[in-house]
Amino acid sequence: MIAPVTLLALAAVGSGAGTATAGELRATVRNVKPNQGKVMVALFDSAEAQKAKAPRAGYFAMALGTEVQVVFPDLPAGRYGLIAFQDLDNNGELATGLFGIPAEPHGFSRSARGSFGPPSFDDYAVAVGASGIATTEIRLVE
Numbered sequence: 001m002i003a004p005v006t007l008l009a010l011a012a013v014g015s016g017a018g019t020a021t022a023g024e025l026r027a028t029v030r031n032v033k034p035n036q037g038k039v040m041v042a043l044f045d046s047a048e049a050q051k052a053k054a055p056r057a058g059y060f061a062m063a064l065g066t067e068v069q070v071v072f073p074d075l076p077a078g079r080y081g082l083i084a085f086q087d088l089d090n091n092g093e094l095a096t097g098l099f100g101i102p103a104e105p106h107g108f109s110r111s112a113r114g115s116f117g118p119p120s121f122d123d124y125a126v127a128v129g130a131s132g133i134a135t136t137e138i139r140l141v142e
Helices: 047-051
Strands: 008-012 023-030 038-044 057-062 067-075 078-087 106-108 125-128 133-139
Touching: 023 038, 023 078, 023 125, 038 047, 038 067, 057 067, 067 078, 078 133, 125 133
Parallel strands: 023 133
Antiparallel strands: 008 057, 023 067, 038 057, 038 078, 078 106, 078 125, 106 133
């Protein structure tokens, strides 16, 4: 059984809180290594924001079980992509090895995978409507 996890907001820019026509994006992060560091999740609203490393919002949670639930409420209708990693060394950054290849578990919404690099924003973007709940899965890989 997986214990519920409380998430803490790192940043929320222009979340549209209180908007009557707002959607919600929920993600399940799978393949988490229990009791090892934190799971960090960044929400991007465009490929340009992702390239600029300027997330719209971010969350982190202690890695207590093999899954972490993440909720991004009050989102205007649009396409959003999530990038997650498990910060095993607790330095707040994704560790990389030779040629910038991630050295910590990482993943993208829709469990998207790239070939010879990360997937494109279109490959991991999730549509969020003006109301209702969109769901996705992020499968961490090493």
